[in-house]
Amino acid sequence: MKRPFDIVRLHHVEVTVTDLERAYDFYVHGLGLFETARDDTHLYLRALEDANHHCLVLTKGEQASLNHIAYRVSADEDLDELERLFTKLGTKKKWIQPGEERGQGRALRIQDPGGLPVEFFFEMEKAERMLQKFHLHKNTKIKRIDHANCLITNIEEVYRWYSDHLGFMTSEYTVKGYGEDEKMWAAWMHRKPSVHDLALISETGPRYHHTGFWMDDAKSILDACDHLAAMGYARNIERSPGRHGTSNAFFVYVRDPDGNRIELYTGDYFTNDPDWEPVKWHLDDPQRATFWGTEPPVSWKTEAVPVQDILTGNLIEPKPLAPKPQETV
Amino acid sequence: MKRPFDIVRLHHVEVTVTDLERAYDFYVHGLGLFETARDDTHLYLRALEDANHHCLVLTKGEQASLNHIAYRVSADEDLDELERLFTKLGTKKKWIQPGEERGQGRALRIQDPGGLPVEFFFEMEKAERMLQKFHLHKNTKIKRIDHANCLITNIEEVYRWYSDHLGFMTSEYTVKGYGEDEKMWAAWMHRKPSVHDLALISETGPRYHHTGFWMDDAKSILDACDHLAAMGYARNIERSPGRHGTSNAFFVYVRDPDGNRIELYTGDYFTNDPDWEPVKWHLDDPQRATFWGTEPPVSWKTEAVPVQDILTGNLIEPKPLAPKPQETV
Amino acid sequence: MKRPFDIVRLHHVEVTVTDLERAYDFYVHGLGLFETARDDTHLYLRALEDANHHCLVLTKGEQASLNHIAYRVSADEDLDELERLFTKLGTKKKWIQPGEERGQGRALRIQDPGGLPVEFFFEMEKAERMLQKFHLHKNTKIKRIDHANCLITNIEEVYRWYSDHLGFMTSEYTVKGYGEDEKMWAAWMHRKPSVHDLALISETGPRYHHTGFWMDDAKSILDACDHLAAMGYARNIERSPGRHGTSNAFFVYVRDPDGNRIELYTGDYFTNDPDWEPVKWHLDDPQRATFWGTEPPVSWKTEAVPVQDILTGNLIEPKPLAPKPQETV
Amino acid sequence: MKRPFDIVRLHHVEVTVTDLERAYDFYVHGLGLFETARDDTHLYLRALEDANHHCLVLTKGEQASLNHIAYRVSADEDLDELERLFTKLGTKKKWIQPGEERGQGRALRIQDPGGLPVEFFFEMEKAERMLQKFHLHKNTKIKRIDHANCLITNIEEVYRWYSDHLGFMTSEYTVKGYGEDEKMWAAWMHRKPSVHDLALISETGPRYHHTGFWMDDAKSILDACDHLAAMGYARNIERSPGRHGTSNAFFVYVRDPDGNRIELYTGDYFTNDPDWEPVKWHLDDPQRATFWGTEPPVSWKTEAVPVQDILTGNLIEPKPLAPKPQETV
Known part of the structure; x- marks a missing residue:
């Protein structure tokens, strides 16, 4: 089936950390990711191949959690097609304005049927690609x-x-x-x-x-x-x-x-x-x-x-797997 | 631009060798490819990830040459779309019947504007995938x-x-x-x-x-x-x-x-x-x-x-790069 | 202190296995060691660098155990010097005749103060060295x-x-x-x-x-x-x-x-x-x-x-670590 | 033959460079060696395993050359034994005083029969071993x-x-x-x-x-x-x-x-x-x-x-291989 949109790949995730300095040490000095930008509550990181602003956003919060998983689409109009689809499916959704997530164009966020916070976007700022700057790579x-x-x-x-x-x-x-x-x-x-x-x-x-x-x-x-x-x-x-x-x-x-x-x-x-x-x-x-x-x-x-609710930012209370009928007796 | 066909990837090539036994030693014992099938004039080989019949065909001939480069498409009807396109473009083309290339469904061969012999196909027989049979891998x-x-x-x-x-x-x-x-x-x-x-x-x-x-x-x-x-x-x-x-x-x-x-x-x-x-x-x-x-x-x-002409199988005489005008004087 | 003998290195060990065929599959097909020789109760194996007869002897027996650990010395007369030392120290010892361990010259076996069976030898038959026969190496x-x-x-x-x-x-x-x-x-x-x-x-x-x-x-x-x-x-x-x-x-x-x-x-x-x-x-x-x-x-x-007793071949009963004095009360 | 001295291994070399800053960039930033010490005319470097002061000395000079190759001996008295040997052989030799080569005890330098400048020494200052400080290793x-x-x-x-x-x-x-x-x-x-x-x-x-x-x-x-x-x-x-x-x-x-x-x-x-x-x-x-x-x-x-003359420090003029007698006619 040919669809009116094309999801290219998982592009980045945003997770919560409680201490940005400590996270910087772990992710930048330890994992060797490169800082593209930071502010008081966010750290935007990219990996060696990345020609774009970020593949990981660390956001200051009260405990570790998932803010959202982001997929890149192949064209800006794919986002409108996706919105139509989610409206039809009755999926909880929300537009993110350009720049609301730093470096990124408009984005559509949803809560998928499993309760996961998911984002779709097309446009992102460029960043310097470090792939062949081997002398600047960490271990x-x-x-x-x-x-x-x-x-x-x-x-x-x-x-x-x-x-x-x-x-x-x-x-x-x-x-x-x-x-x-x-x-x-x-x-x-x-x-x-x-x-x-x-x-x-x-x-x-x-x-x-x-x-x-x-x-x-x-x-x-x-x-x-x-x-x-x-x-x-x-x-x-x-x-x-x-x-x-x-x-x-x-x-x-x-x-x-x-x-x-x-x-x-x-x-x-x-x-x-x-x-x-x-x-x-x-x-x-x-x-x-x-x-x-x-x-x-x-x-x-x-x-x-x-994981977070895309509308409130609250953490969703996890539920155990449904017991089998015979187990409920 | 969304096209009515989707070329997935380079899938296999067919090249000519003068001595199949000698080639077997080099490609199977030396390069570690696996034999899927063979006959008097062909050897069909696959690599460790391949779940299909072949990624390389060696065909007996008088000298080393390229028979064709094959791309896989995402659906059988893509081949009809491609035929329409090549007809429109006036590209030299030829249908290959199912089984004419062993293990493969129908295929469309063309000579591209550079003179290269190129094939498009969708269907191919399955073969045993060796990826996790590590003990059968060669060096x-x-x-x-x-x-x-x-x-x-x-x-x-x-x-x-x-x-x-x-x-x-x-x-x-x-x-x-x-x-x-x-x-x-x-x-x-x-x-x-x-x-x-x-x-x-x-x-x-x-x-x-x-x-x-x-x-x-x-x-x-x-x-x-x-x-x-x-x-x-x-x-x-x-x-x-x-x-x-x-x-x-x-x-x-x-x-x-x-x-x-x-x-x-x-x-x-x-x-x-x-x-x-x-x-x-x-x-x-x-x-x-x-x-x-x-x-x-x-x-x-x-x-x-x-490289071979797709219709005659004859080798195409290579031509040197065109000299620049001032160099022709 | 300059000693009248020179121990070069750990050279081989002999261990007991219960099924030589099963051991062959594990050590030769699995670990890639090469067979130098075998008889009904022994398998003599060498590794890729070895220019000598064996670095591992597998001997058929009733359960897994250590027969002996062997060190190579730098000259045949070192063995006589070692015998003099062990006599002086009152160490349990025994001469092994040339060929008694296949491929090996005379050897001196002892039970060290920890109860370990240890051998010293100088001479061993040569075997084909496989180091640069990369195509014969296993995975x-x-x-x-x-x-x-x-x-x-x-x-x-x-x-x-x-x-x-x-x-x-x-x-x-x-x-x-x-x-x-x-x-x-x-x-x-x-x-x-x-x-x-x-x-x-x-x-x-x-x-x-x-x-x-x-x-x-x-x-x-x-x-x-x-x-x-x-x-x-x-x-x-x-x-x-x-x-x-x-x-x-x-x-x-x-x-x-x-x-x-x-x-x-x-x-x-x-x-x-x-x-x-x-x-x-x-x-x-x-x-x-x-x-x-x-x-x-x-x-x-x-x-x-x-581990085995060097004189009887019997398994030595292991003893737990001595408790501290205050723990014995 | 047991000798009255024991040469352990090649331990360091000293070579000449024309620009210490440029050499620092190459050897420390490029090759990842660690600086132990430096002065206006020398750079003392060690590798990841080294527990001693240096395995390489770079000395400022007019052109690339070998100052000396140094072997470590197993005891201080080995140096006296070596001196006796070189006296007997008529080898050109010279004592280097403790500290004359920074971090090193007394050393005996000779010109070997091939004209190579060679040093023997026993004592060297310790330096921090970097082997398991993986996070400080360069690429x-x-x-x-x-x-x-x-x-x-x-x-x-x-x-x-x-x-x-x-x-x-x-x-x-x-x-x-x-x-x-x-x-x-x-x-x-x-x-x-x-x-x-x-x-x-x-x-x-x-x-x-x-x-x-x-x-x-x-x-x-x-x-x-x-x-x-x-x-x-x-x-x-x-x-x-x-x-x-x-x-x-x-x-x-x-x-x-x-x-x-x-x-x-x-x-x-x-x-x-x-x-x-x-x-x-x-x-x-x-x-x-x-x-x-x-x-x-x-x-x-x-x-x-x-290579340098051990007494004068002058560069020795290399000579071509002696022609065979019949070639001199």
């Missing part, structure tokens, strides 16, 4: 933002919404249960031809699990660990480097000083072939989460940050 | 095909043709001359959001310079060199590993036993942002070809293989 | 044996014995307790100028914790994980890749099908400077075991295999 | 000095001198000519158990070809190229990265702004086994210099810096 070399990983309670509804209405494609998915009880447990969805721009996981939600950033290779991810640990951030390395079964990516997970989670990620694959058959995993497969068989720590499986 | 680990690099004599015409009619975008380009004499010398064009599916270079043409294959990281490319050299293919390593200024990719160039050139390639970047401003290089910039400053060998700059 | 590329890690109950005695009588030097050590209660908990000792040939750890002993093998770089260790996991050995990857604080090495730990533990190891440093001051760590330092802060799994901390 | 991560590569006209004499009198061992060597005309052309000699501390090459001499520094892996060497090129030092990258046949090392060669040559080097092997049989190469073997078959640039083969 942590993040190339670009890759994906957003979200916890929701109604995956089948949300999955269909992104597939049917926004044209997201699916690279891989995980089921739980067997036979008639088999249900979707997670999905990796994309607009750019990588494994994902968006991962949806069935869990107490809406919550935000992590932002994934692309690095060139596994060695770069190991270098990042050394650099962060030597700075005093060893405890922030939450899950040891390894290879995911799902996505085939090599990863490490770190937490910022407020608990926002970052995945340093590399090594997935091209996904745009029209006959791609999504890879299916079962939740019980021990190689699904870590192809090498080791288990994630408990915090990685249970902790995530709340 | 050379090619993930997928990346790009085709072609020499032509009329770059401005060909460049506009791919841009205006087929919707190719430009990531980078090189000019020669200064001021009023500045002219386009090369262009890196893409449909998938990488630096290129197609590179066009101003040179005696039409000729085919190389097929680029993606590897995961620089270390994998060095491992390939060790493996090939130990097999006795040291002389086939034509241009030492290095980083390109243009594309930012890390590379090595090898020649098959017939002289067909392969680039092992990694480390370029995402390119689909709608406001991407193509990176401009000057031919005189010493960091353009090798960011580290070393020169390619003469053979790399002067040698390339001829 | 796991072990270069050479590096060290033996042993658990003993009397570290201060054993440490002094290796230091004073055999000329082992210390690169790093760990203490536990504070102030007057501070005691040595572990020591990394070497003859070759690396961090260690021998690690001694205070634990229920004598037991054998692991054999360390050198690989070229961290990427090679990650490749080994992929290869082993794809073969079905994901559960054998016991401790995820990481960097040790002690030794600075990058590592992964795997268990063979019988439970013998292997460390794939790289990235330590040169240690022979005469004024080297051993690096001191405290057992409570969270960056000691894993510089990046993550914890080893329980099995890694508690499991190890028994 | 070029040199771990330690590895070897000195020298051009001489009388290799057989010099080779025997280092072998017979100083106890250097040989890991590999190259011959030229065939049959009766076969002669040694180059030798890789070591005291530490690596491929070399000292390489001797038959060429116009005495001249100094390069200082080799150890890096952890090939990726680190490629990162150094990116970093140097981005700083504007692309032209200083003289020979592209590759693998040597001899030594098996992965390398790149760079020139400092005065022309002193540096090899960034990794991946050789352990060499101290008492039955090591030196690897023999023939000068005509195309895989000897570059295992992958590509040729070094002419400058690499022809250019080298002069």
